[in-house]
Amino acid sequence: MAKYSNVLVLCIDRDDDLGRKAGVQGPIVGKQKNLNSAAKLALADPEDSDVNSIFGAVKVFEEVKEQFKNVEVVTLTGHSKEGFKSDKIIMEQLDSVLENFPADAFVLVTDGAEDDQIIPLLQSRAPLISKELIIVKQAKEVEGTYYSIKEALKDPSIARIFFLIPGIVVILWGLLFFLGQERIFFQTMSLVVGAYMILKGTGLEDKIAAAATSVTKAISLQRVSFPLYLMTIMIFLIGIYTSYLAFISSPSPAVFIKAIEAVEQFINFTTIAGVSFVLGQSIDSVQLKKAFLLRRYFLSIVAIALVWFILDTGRRVLIGEPYAGIEFLTVNIVVSLAVALIAYRLSSVLDVRKKITKLMIGLPVYSREGQWIGKVEDIQKNKNLIEYRNIRTKQKITVTQDKFDLRGGRILIRA
Missing domain, CATH: 1.10.1740 (Rna Polymerase Sigma Factor; Chain: A)
Structure with a gap:
């Protein structure tokens, strides 16, 4: 354990009981601030298990101080709606703490299995060298059963x-x-x-x-793509209603023909809704610095259009239009495959993973061991390099394009 110089004792309040009940916002850094926060939460809700967790974190903090030189205790708070939003807030708080205290190891103090879901995210920043479970003894079996049922229903x-x-x-x-x-x-x-x-x-x-x-x-009012998502839902609902009208108003007495006409309307509106949704996703990918997904979204739009084209061709063959036969269907399928191949070749233009662009600014940078070491602060397109500031040394580091990879919205340093 001596190889770790900065150890951070973490307590996780994933459902933000501190904020909702005691009005305390995370991150809570330091022994005294954590004791004060635990006292406020205990006064607001003496039965909350997070009270025990915070006191337990302070106790572990005192024990860990005897083993390591630099130790700090922090409580991170999430959101009442547990899941992605809560974990995102927790990781943002952790990153802000690491900027001032560049920990190279974590000790996690938790009150149950629910907080364990955050462990993989913590390990993306630094190794977890210990975990302390704090549960009121007489409530252990009850909490375990409750959590199992709660997680099953999720x-x-x-x-x-x-x-x-x-x-x-x-x-x-x-x-x-x-x-x-x-x-x-x-x-x-x-x-x-x-x-x-x-x-x-x-x-x-x-x-x-x-x-x-x-x-x-x-769907979010803060996103530029909001109108497109709203339009997607409206077009899909209109498509269902139009399909119903097409079925009941069809002049043909044959149920099969009625169904074909209804399906035609549904496919047309669903195709438009699908394109609208993918366009919204494309705009989001730029806004959320995930432009590496643009190529995938372009190919998705092409795929939606080709599926509509083939289905519409099949419909024409089924209802027996004069020029629509097996040969017509076969030719259209071959043409669709050719268009798909051409689109795939052209989509390489949108593959930003092979380019240095301003869209990389703000992306997290990880070492080859998988530890978070900083964020991209600047790019030099003419020299094919990026610049980031190491969170531990505070030094600005320059990396050329041949020494890193862009994967899943992360910069991975090769050496």
Whole structure:
């Protein structure tokens, strides 16, 4: 352990009890500030387990001081909505602490399994050399059981079974009762539940849920792309309504033709909605310094357009249009493959991973061991190099393009 010079004792309040209950904002740095914060939280809510965690962190801090020269204790606070937003806030607070106290090792003090989810993120900054678990003894089994149930219900696949199906049944009953059609409740419920089981069995459920989650998470008034995401939702809903109108207003008596016309409308609107969504993602990638994704989004737009083209060709063949036959379908598929190949070749222009651009400024820099060592502060495009300031030495370091890689929005130093 002697090889570590700066050790940081960390206490994590992932759901921000300190902020919500005691009005204390993180990061809380230093022994006395942590003791004062724990006292405020204890007065606000004596039963909160984070009180014990903070006192436990201070105790561990005193013990670790005997082993290492430079030791500090810090409590990081997240957000009441645990998950990505909470972890993002915690890591931002940790980075601000590391700028003043460049720790090369962490000691984590936690009150349960929930805080353990932050461990991989901590290890991206420095190694974790110890972990202390603080749980009130008589509550250990209760907390473990509660956490297991809570985490199980957070699993989207489980949550959809326990909440989505009953929710759909209740909504169907209320809607049909309101429309005076409650006599067809069981038929409608059978149709909906059957469709859900098909989606579940084929794996399409997860893909649809992932797409819906991507749209909802991306919606933010602070983003330039907000109008595009809003338009995506509106176009998709209009597409469903238009498909319904196309089905009931079709002059053809054949149900098959009615369905084809309805599907045509749905595919057209869904294609436009898909392009709108990907355009929003492209704008976000630039705004959030993830321009390395632009090539992927360009290819996604091309793929959406080609899928629409092939499906529309298949529709024409199915309804028996004069010029639409197997040969017509085969030629269009070959043309689509050729267009896809050309688009893939052209997309290399958008691959910013091979270029030095201003979009790199602000990206995190990691050593080859995987430790965070700073952020890009400047670029010199004519010399093909970037500049970053090391968080520990405070020195400005220059790296040429042949000595680093850009992966997943991170600068990885090769040597």
